[in-house]
Amino acid sequence: MTLDTLNFQTNYLSLNNEFYDMTDPTPLDDPYLISFNTHVAKLIGLESISGDDPRFVDLLNGTFIPRGVRPFSMCYAGHQFGNYAPRLGDGRAINLGSINGWHLQTKGSGETLYSRTSDGRAAVPSSIREYLMSEAMHHLGIPTTRALGVIGSQTKIVRNNIEQAAIVMRLSPSWVRFGTFEYFYYFKEYDKLQTLTDYVIAESYPHLKDDEDRYFKFFSEVVERTAKLIAKWQSIGFCHGVMNTDNMSIAGLTIDYGPFSMLDDFDYGFVCNKTDKAGRYSYGEQPNVSYWNLTMLSKALTPIIDKERMQKKLDDYGNFLYPNAYIDVMRQKLGLDLKLDEDVELITDLVGALQDAYVDYTNFFRTLSHYDSDRMPLFDIAMNPVVIHNWLELYDKRLAKETRSQSDRQKEMLKTNPKYVLKNYMLQEAIDLAQKGDFSSIETLLHIAAHPFDELPEFEHFAHETPEEHKNICLSCSS
Incomplete structure (x- = not known):
């Protein structure tokens, strides 16, 4: 498939227009390609040579519109640091539609109806970080969104400093969040809440579509997927940084890479988000926060699912679903058969x-x-x-x-415990070079991200302990 033959579907637009707002992107000035991900291109059947086509940059920039594209931004609410915000939505992301079950979205495409006081833009550093980390997480075996490409520009935006604006194109099997359900619950639009649930079941849990008890089973599977996801985060040492309910995927994926980090020296209380002064989203609190978020989801689903049944499933989460998932992945890391x-x-x-x-x-x-x-x-x-x-x-x-033998144990452990993870200091070094026009380190890290368990002699230095001066880097939401 070439850029000419891309054909998007926009099934989400079959929902009531309160679910979304039709939103045209605002192009960046003098855009240029930073990186194109050939691995992700295969997911939508796009030829690898498409990265050399100038129209790929135009696709991300919103000036080339393939067949079927109807740009829109999604509406949702959410609990942010424990406080309910009734109207959030895609403040800087625009959905193009889906191909092969992957929903393509450009992040940083300008103001939307949901931008509030924000400019709808994304900076080069945060865009590169999400681009690389989502790929790294995938190859570590952790459910995640993916990223097809990232572009920079000469457009200036104000963050902690004056930054150049960028756009990252990311893909996901679903962009629906816990907070999407909360939006319709708190506005008491229960018919739309049920419509949303039916849509999500058809999209992400199709095996339940004709089940008479599909709503409860849907909730149960969300709980189970979330337990397995968080267990994998903890086992690999990943800190999300912003586990608000609007950043929790209803499909059990890692989404919205803001201020995140892989652990340097192990620290159960490590907080990677400068904004998180109380440590709500510390590494050690992630299992507890995920339970709290699931509790907020269960509340939003009470108009269509029995509250007591959901509470029992939530009790299961704390009593054995998450603990067992964590123990299972840690057994693998320890080579215990x-x-x-x-x-x-x-x-x-x-x-x-x-x-x-x-x-x-x-x-x-x-x-x-x-x-x-x-x-x-x-x-x-x-x-x-x-x-x-x-x-x-x-x-x-x-x-x-x-x-089993020591040799067999070691072989299995080497397939489970990565030699390479993308730490924040590595990402920052690549960002610093990219801001000078050198994108070679991004390609290097993209290669390393795709081979976390391999021996890569030429990149051995990336497997060393984090230099002391770069340990425990804490980032802001605009980093």
Whole structure:
């Protein structure tokens, strides 16, 4: 498929016009291509040479409109840092429609009906960060939106500094959020709430479409998908930074990459968002916040689903759905094939040990993947090796109960524990070069993002511990 033969569907526009607003993009001045993602192009059947076509930049910039495109922005509400905001919506994103089940959206395309006092723009740094990180998360095996390309421009916008505006084209199987349901609940438009639920079931849970109990089963699956998603975030050391209900995907995806971070040294209380003064969205609070967000979703669904049934499912989330999902992924990281009750204590003790060890989270597990009873490699990467030693005493006893060979365990762990994750200092270095017109580091990081578990000798330095001066970078929503 070429740019000429792209053909978009806009099924969302079959809903009542309160769900969206028809919105034309506002083009940037002198746009230029920063990067084109050939891996994502395949998802919509777009030829890789399309990145060389000047009209690809025009597509992102809104000056080339393929067949079927009817630009619109979506309406939703949400709880932001625990406080309800009745009308949010796509303040700087414009939906083009869908291809092959992927909904294409340009972020940074100018003011919409939902922009409020914002300019509807996105800066080059935040656009590059989302472009690269969404790809990295996908290759780490974490459900996420994707990104097809990113463009820069000469348009100036005011953030913490004067920045150049950019647009990133991102793709998702669904852009519906918890907050979309909240919007219609709080306005008491229960017929539209039910219509929305039917739409989401058809789009993201089609196997439930003809089920008589589809609404409750839909909610149940949202809870289960969210439990698995957050467990994967915690296991890989990902901090989202802005887990408002309007940033929670009804399809169980990672969406809206604002101020995010991968852990450097393990810190259960790490907060990556400068705005989050109280630490509501700290790394360690993400499981609790996801439960709270699901509770807000259940409230919004009470007009069509029994409240007590939903509460029981929420209780399941806290009692075993999330804990079991987390323990399962951590077992994989530890190379444990058998499922034993004692694993819960082993993993709990590990979290405590990592907190006290001052050790790079990614490097710890990658080094552990080579573990053969020689403890020195692990001692060498920890500032406090004593706590690592004490935990390894427990780990050795647990490994003795496994039936598979050490070699097989190590092979599986190396497929689970990445050597490379995109840390904020790496992204910032690529951004600094990009702002000088050098996009080579973006392509390098895009390549590394696609091979997180591989040995890449030429990029070995990206697997080192984060330099001390760059640890625990905290970002704002406009970073």
